[in-house]
Amino acid sequence: MQLLLAHSKSPGKLILSGEHSTVYGKNSVATTVNLYTECQIFAINNEQIIQLNLINLDYQKIWPFELLKNSSRLINSIDDFRFDGEESLMKIDQFRNELQSEPANIMNSCLVFLFLYLSIGDLSERKSIKIEIKSNLPNGAGLGSSSAYIVSLAEALFTAFKVSIDKKEFNRWCWEMDKLFHGKPSGVDNSICTYGGAILFRNGQLIEQIDHENLPELKVILVNTQVPRNTKNLVEKCRQRLTIFNDIGNQLLELLNSVSQQVWFTLKQDQSNLNQLSTLFEMNQHLLNCLNVGHEKIDEIVAIAKRHDLSAKLTGAGGGGVVMIYLNNDTKQESLLKQLHSNGFVTYQVKLGVSGVHTVN
Template identity: 25%
Template sequence: MTIEAIAPGKVIIAGEHFVVENEPGIAAAISLYAKVKLEPRSEKEVIELYSVNYNVLNKIKISEINKERIECDAIFYPFFRVMQIVLEEYGKLPSCKIEISSQIPPKAGLGSSAATAVAFSAALLKAIGAEVDLDEVSELAYEAEKISHGKPSGIDNTVSTYGGVIVFKKSEGFVKLDEVKYDEFKLVLADTGSRESTKKLVEKVRRLKNEYDEVFMPFYHAAGHLTIELAKKLSEGDLVAVGELMNVAHGMLYSLGLSTETVEKLVFTARKAGALGAKITGAGGGGMIIALTTPELAEKVSSKLLNAGAAWVKIVNVIEEGVAVDEI
């Protein structure tokens, strides 16, 4: 029995950095996927892990999985954590080959590591005959994310597991938006080709906030109100308003010193080409931008962004479905 699981990546639509101070954020699952294929092996008590993207293969005996130190390539550490938890809880793991691949660019703020962890967790639960409970899948993926990122927010694994558009707040958890008209808009992703340390950017914003606290607290609250209004307009199908609020959200991130000359060039190129809104997505300092467009204008916006020097451009859908797992 071969098992295949897919899980989507994500974008942050609004709330970057402000969620740290318990303001709401909004994120969405997108039509770029991580895939995990699990096939039975004739060699007993052995699990073989293969990363298609990195062309790396590791084998390990199931009897060694609960050891404190595991000899393997670092890219597999998060998956071994998932296997350890499943083995502890269910007392078994399958002898199998697990092939891991992803369409989602790594280190781009699009949730690549979380999506692979979500797909891996779902496939593993299916393989041992357990119920593929979404809450458990998300929790397993979160444990994997702790290996990858130390103190993850939990947003990436949540969006990848449940899909759709999710409003989240640190103190309250998340809620999935209803009535989003997914077929009425597209997102165009554009990569600036540059990266800056997320940790450094978070520290930069924290320093500003601490130094000018009385100025920044109303600013943070305004960002929170913007996120709630954007979620409301998206549920109502008012895409013009959503785009306008995305532009305002970008301006707020710009004012914190999180933009770059290349980011601004791409943002204004997208808007000039007809995008309803365009902004940084993620930590900033380069990285990715997103542009909201009608389906009819997505190709034009994409072409203009490539001509403006974007390193990579992709038109994606925001999707309602999260992780899916099947026998093939």
């Protein structure tokens, strides 16, 4: 019989405004979406193993229990937790080497687990456990699947090992782990998955939060272009254009910054005028196209939305991934969905602004 030690859920994320400009210290506005990654940790008594099951990836990794228990703890205190690239990876070389043949997403997922496992609490007190992680977030679509994985896993491990950590420090740990996936993450994704609701983020800092209970209801349809993209490559494409057209690029970033400020003001103080979000999202999309992160499939979805008198914008890095259609007028929703599906797109009808990571009782 398996004893459940912890069960956590982390939502995905949606960038409402400020994609790419956040990399340059400008405002971005993010909210949660009710697509979740769940992590369950079970105590197992009949085997001396540590087992990690990545259900969506159809992957299972097993380590001998004694091998992990007798490893050196990676940090001396919670405040010491850092990920410094190759320097940090060298500390777990014996584990990394056996993962080298795996796809990057599987290898990084395993490494995140190992860093957290070998850093949280007292290793001498460990028992054999099985970790199961499943998600209904599409991978690589701009909805924060990697951060939701990290945040849900960290929450479950801290709970299972009965180690206390405040939310700010917890969020920093998750940002450190996101470096494994994204190199130099802005911090937006892990922050919104941790805190929930909606956040205003600028220059690597969470500036303000609106709790999920105080957010207006925003009706959206998410449309998956089913075009895979690489966040690092798109960030580089944007950087190259900004470098070539420096003065124009700076003006574009300031315009995106202003749009994000107005989106945040509307969500926080001017909720009687939510219809103006439609225009702001349209502006955002045009500015992002100027930064060279669009795609013909995104343009197709934007055009379909426009024919239904609705606004749409990419969310995340662009170049494919997911497009958000804002339903400020949902009377044409049935016709909209019919056309999107007939054009081969996958859609999600979701709720925005849900609570952040939490333990499931």
